[in-house]
Amino acid sequence: AQSVTQPDIHITVSEGASLELRCNYSYGATPYLFWYVQSPGQGLQLLLKYFSGDTLVQGIKGFEAEFKRSQSSFNLRKPSVHWSDAAEYFCAVGPYNNNDMRFGAGTRLTVKP
Amino acid sequence: DAGVIQSPRHEVTEMGQEVTLRCKPISGHDYLFWYRQTMMRGLELLIYFNNNVPIDDSGMPEDRFSAKMPNASFSTLKIQPSEPRDSAVYFCASRSGTANYGYTFGSGTRLTVV
Numbered sequence: 015a016q017s018v019t020q021p022d023i024h025i026t027v028s029e030g031a032s033l034e035l036r037c038n039y040s041y042g043a044t045p046y047l048f049w050y051v052q053s054p055g056q057g058l059q060l061l062l063k064y065f066s067g068d069t070l071v072q073g074i075k076g077f078e079a080e081f082k083r084s085q086s087s088f089n090l091r092k093p094s095v096h097w098s099d100a101a102e103y104f105c106a107v108g109p110y111n112n113n114d115m116r117f118g119a120g121t122r123l124t125v126k127p
Numbered sequence: 128d129a130g131v132i133q134s135p136r137h138e139v140t141e142m143g144q145e146v147t148l149r150c151k152p153i154s155g156h157d158y159l160f161w162y163r164q165t166m167m168r169g170l171e172l173l174i175y176f177n178n179n180v181p182i183d184d185s186g187m188p189e190d191r192f193s194a195k196m197p198n199a200s201f202s203t204l205k206i207q208p209s210e211p212r213d214s215a216v217y218f219c220a221s222r223s224g225t226a227n228y229g230y231t232f233g234s235g236t237r238l239t240v241v
Contacts, residue, residue, distance in 0.1 A: 048229060057218055057232035104170070114183065117170040
């Protein structure tokens with residue numbers, strides 16, 4: 015079955031530390047992969063996306079993600095976290111039925127001073 | 128561009144009342160999606176439109192929910208009658224039909240049914 019899994023519900027890191035958020039997917043073909051961020055009371059904002067080509071993708075706000083086909087993963091990374099990065103992060107995979115995306119359950123990031 | 132615009136931002140209503148949520152997609156985007164977000168179920172796709180035509184409404188919970196898109200710049204999601212379990216944040220998102228699946232989301236409508 016096609017699915018998206020974010021194994022970590024909640025992660026806490028110290029400001030300035032590195033960050034990696036995990037995303038695993040099950041998909042029958044080469045997927046389109048996305049990471050979104052949701053700040054409290056806001057909608058989801060696209061951080062980055064992967065369609066094809068270079069498996070290391072750069073996004074906004076200093077984030078990057080790497081597509082690893084052999085591991086069915088698309089983990090999000092940032093070398094140095096800022097307090098403003100505290101938010102909920104969603105991995106998404108598509109297309110389904112030619113148009114839809116499926117979202118993971120999200121990982122909530124807390125940043126300690 | 129002002130982005131995807133949703134109204135109202137917050138809605139509190141009594142059980143049994145009709146609720147209408149509104150969405151204005153980004154101009155030129157020909158796909159529009161309605162999602163519901165709850166702590167228990169996360170983000171759920173309710174329905175999506177392509178060129179104002181409903182394509183997949185399999186996520187609509189029950190007949191109390193209906194959605195329309197009378198033109199390319201406006202869509203509504205209606206709940207009648209509303210129930211406390213409908214309390215959630217409802218998001219509208221749009222995207223261009225060209226091969227770019229990145230959605231633009233609105234800020235959402237937080238619905239509370241008491």
